[in-house]
Amino acid sequence: MTAPTAIPEELAARLGTQVALSDWVTVEQSRIDAFAQATGDHQFIHVDQERAAQGPFGGTIAHGFLTLSLLAGEFMTHGGALRTDSARLTLNYGLNRVRFITPVRAGARLRNRAVLQSVEPGPGFMQITVANTVEIEGADKPACTAESVFRVYL
DSSP states (O other): OOOOOOOHHHHTTTTTSEEOOOEEEEEEHHHHHHHHHHHOOHHHHOOHHHHEEESSSSSSSSSSSHHHHGGGGGGGGGGGOOOOOTTEEEEEEEEEEEOOOSSOTTTTTEEEEEEEEEEEETEEEEEEEEEEEEEEEEEEOSSEEEEEEEEEEO
């Protein structure tokens, strides 16, 4: 059995600190429509602009899971802050405590603020948990909060 991996000092020193702030990403209606097509979720609040305009949000909104899925791509463009030269592979291990707090209107701009929550040693890997807050430009409350869990194999 492989011994637990030592946690690099530079990661341990960053616990509780912001480790990434993404660029702003615009959630266009075309992206919402593509997500609906990919998932089969064609609920009117996402894809029918005329009908959604009469609803509680005054227009179409992004799927909550679309907002969440941005954590896997564009919102991690500045995630290099957690990379280590000795890593062979980094895998998405899952999510904890996901909440969709504020609907994201079509055309809104989002960004992710990531805080290093924990680093735990494992046999041949480190398990890293990052607390994400997906912010909506100009809004008081975030669109989404979620903890991302990664396994970094060394």
